[in-house]
Amino acid sequence: MKLSAGVEWAVHCCVVLSQAARPVPAARLADLHGVSRSYLAKHLQALAKAEIVRPVEGRDGGYVLTRPAAEISVHDVVRAVDGPEPAFRCTEIRQQGELAAPPEQCRTPCGVARVMADAERAWRRSLAGTSIADLAAGFDTSRITELVGDVPGGAAAG
Amino acid sequence: MKLSAGVEWAVHCCVVLSQAARPVPAARLADLHGVSRSYLAKHLQALAKAEIVRPVEGRDGGYVLTRPAAEISVHDVVRAVDGPEPAFRCTEIRQQGELAAPPEQCRTPCGVARVMADAERAWRRSLAGTSIADLAAGFDTSRITELVGDVPGGAAAG
């Protein structure tokens, strides 16, 4: 099991955006973190499609959060970048080969798939328990505001 | 995030082995499930390396479980096939780019990595809560014993 590297970038970008007063261009976000400009742009588009960030077009444009950081969970970001598909996909091998089970026994999900789905739910629930604002509280936000501008109405971690 | 398809095969194979009285060859396990012979062999080797199954060499050989099915968790199998590496690997981008944090602030793990690790622990704990014996109780074991031989000392599920 492997998580896309873009997930880490996206989460950090959201933390930065939570401290920014004005739109931050994608290229600037990449430079702030020292990662590939063109590739980060792709992940930001994924965040935009999930309505976590909103693009501001034109001069002095960039990306802004669509809602307060406290209302964006880490799970939201992971799901947006990594995709909504479950990690485990049951191929129903119980219906193949010599010991294929009769269809009447396959009305309910395969036991293996059930266990995997339960575990994944636990994973997602854990991720959903932390917000971008929670994360921002653990970073040196003064350094961020110094570079991208202060927040208009107070700190994010309330 | 994606889980190797071999995980599903391995779990099903363990369920079959839990019902087998004698060693079951890798090729037979593949035929029973209708999957690739040579590829399943590779995953069985991973299970052997993790000491979940043991190869019996020579004529009439095959694979057997190393311990009772009740003492083999789904997590043991997943870890053996999928590898022990965590899904999320922190690349420490907080130390790169313009807003790189000073090393003195990086003694503790990055907040992002911490959240990811917590979620993964929840995932593993959930998988560890179900054993191969639990899974076998949900399958039609009579069909299995019919093909690979009965268990010597009673059923696997308590």
Place this chain on the structure above:
DNA sequence: TAATCTGCGACAAATATCATCTGAGTTGGA
């Protein structure tokens, strides 16, 4: 009008997964 930013698609490289084949070692029987 000019400058700057995002959106989207095509394209190339790197990596992981999937699949197969051939060889080495062991067992059972003659």
Place this chain on the structure above:
DNA sequence: TCCAACTCAGATGATATTTGTCGCAGATTA
């Protein structure tokens, strides 16, 4: 003792996915 059949094990190649790049078109503001 010898032979033959059967097994696992590791090396090797094909395929799919991810990762990363580039360029052009559309939009907005100074």
